[in-house]
Each structure stands twice: as C-alpha cells, then as structure tokens.
Amino acid sequence: NAGVTQTPKFRVLKTGQSMTLLCAQDMNHEYMYWYRQDPGMGLRLIHYSVGEGTTAKGEVPDGYNVSRLKKQNFLLGLESAAPSQTSVYFCASSWIAGGPGELFFGEGSRLTVL
Amino acid sequence: AQSVTQLGSHVSVSEGALVLLRCNYSSSVPPYLFWYVQYPNQGLQLLLKYTSAATLVKGINGFEAEFKKSETSFHLTKPSAHMSDAAEYFCAVSLNTGNQFYFGTGTSLTVIP
Numbered sequence: 761n762a763g764v765t766q767t768p769k770f771r772v773l774k775t776g777q778s779m780t781l782l783c784a785q786d787m788n789h790e791y792m793y794w795y796r797q798d799p800g801m802g803l804r805l806i807h808y809s810v811g812e813g814t815t816a817k818g819e820v821p822d823g824y825n826v827s828r829l830k831k832q833n834f835l836l837g838l839e840s841a842a843p844s845q846t847s848v849y850f851c852a853s854s855w856i857a858g859g860p861g862e863l864f865f866g867e868g869s870r871l872t873v874l
Numbered sequence: 875a876q877s878v879t880q881l882g883s884h885v886s887v888s889e890g891a892l893v894l895l896r897c898n899y900s901s902s903v904p905p906y907l908f909w910y911v912q913y914p915n916q917g918l919q920l921l922l923k924y925t926s927a928a929t930l931v932k933g934i935n936g937f938e939a940e941f942k943k944s945e946t947s948f949h950l951t952k953p954s955a956h957m958s959d960a961a962e963y964f965c966a967v968s969l970n971t972g973n974q975f976y977f978g979t980g981t982s983l984t985v986i987p
Contacts, residue, residue, distance in 0.1 A: 764917070793975075795977075800883065800979060801979060802964060802977045802978055802979040802980050803918075803964065803977040804977075805974055805975070808974065818974065850917055850918070852917075852918075862908065862920045862923055863908075863910075863918070863920070863966075863975060865917030865918045865919070866917050867915075867916055867917045868915075868916075868917055
C-alpha cells in the first residue's frame with residue numbers, strides 16, 4: 761500500500777530555475793495539501809485542494825503554483841526558484857477536511873536552491 | 875486565524891521517566907486536535923486525535939493526551955519513555971468548518987539512556 765508518494769525526494773536547483781514536485785495518493789482522498797517545513801517554524805501550508813480541478817492558497821503561497829488535474833495527483837511548481845525556497849516539502853492528503861479525518865503524509869522532498 | 879503553541883522546542887527525559895509535551899491552541903469554537911510524530915528523514919505520522927468524543931484520548935505507542943477546554947490545552951503524555959520515542963512531535967488543530975490544519979512549531983524529544 762503506497763499511500764502518499766512524492767517525487768523527487770532530493771533536488772538541487774540554481775536560482776531562477778524552475779521545477780515541479782509531484783505528489784500521488786492511492787487512497788481516493790478528496791483533499792490534498794502541500795506544506796513546507798523549516799527549522800523552528802513547523803509546517804506551513806503552501807496550497808491545498810478540496811477536489812479535482814480545485815486549488816486554494818494557504819499561509820505561504822507566494823512563489824509557488826499548483827495544479828490538481830487528476831484526483832490522485834497534486835503538483836507543486838516553482839517557476840523561478842529562490843534561496844528562500846530551500847526547504848523540505850511535504851505533501852499530505854485527507855479524506856475529509858478538518859473533522860475527524862487525519863492527514864496522511866508523504867516522506868518529503870528536500871529542495872536546495874543555490 | 876487559528877494558532878497552536880508548543881512550549882519547549884526541545885525536551886529531554888531519561889529512559890523510563892514521564893514524557894510531557896505541551897500544546898495550547900487558540901480557537902473560538904471547539905476544534906479538532908491532533909498529535910503527530912516525525913522520525914528522522916520521514917513524514918509525519920498520526921499519534922492520536924481528539925474529535926470531541928472523549929476528553930482523554932489514547933494513541934499509539936502508549937501515548938495519550940487530555941483535552942482541557944478551560945485551559946485550551948491538549949498536552950501529550952507517556953508514563954515511561956523509551957529510546958524509540960526520540961523524535962519530533964507536532965500538535966495540530968483543525969476546525970470542522972475549514973479545510974486547513976494548523977501546526978505548532980514542534981518539540982524535539984530526546985531520551986537519555
């Protein structure tokens with residue numbers, strides 16, 4: 761049972777380059793989320809989706825774009841990477857927003873921007 | 875906006891001692907509350923969750939947490955620490971009406987042999 765899978769797991773970029781992180785879940789969850797984790801700051805929500813074809817901004821959306829063309833996939837894009845975007849990115853999914861549901865996390869994608 | 879405060883970014887306990895990790899939340903309505911654990915180089919895993927059914931919630935690996943509305947707290951405890959409990963612990967809150975989970979900044983637990 762794969763759960764939530766993130767690719768790639770590691771990536772090094774130069775300032776100004778672009779890239780896409782892919783998140784795939786096989787649990788038929790409606791809700792998907794992208795978080796970034798930085799030391800001393802916990803997890804901060806970048807963007808989220810409440811269903812196929814929908815996206816919404818979280819706490820720190822600037823510099824990122826997302827797409828949810830298929831229910832099982834949630835893509836996070838960086839159009840012009842900046843050193844401030846060096847972080848560990850986590851994708852998560854949930855079968856119901858808030859409520860008694862819980863978040864299921866991927867193993868993370870470590871991004872370094874030089 | 876909701877917020878979650880975890881007191882103590884680092885906690886050290888001796889093996890076999892009580893573990894107490896503190897979490898306070900701000901919410902105008904009763905929230906759903908969660909504790910997650912993160913082992914090195916892994917994603918977060920759910921330890922336990924409060925969904926208004928009972929104020930004392932038991933989770934995996936012997937952990938439990940008590941919801942205290944009057945204190946807006948949801949502290950995590952374990953009677954006897956084990957070496958395998960060393961990890962980062964996150965408290966999170968969510969509202970039934972919202973689509974977002976708000977996380978605390980985390981507490982790193984060290985267990986001393």
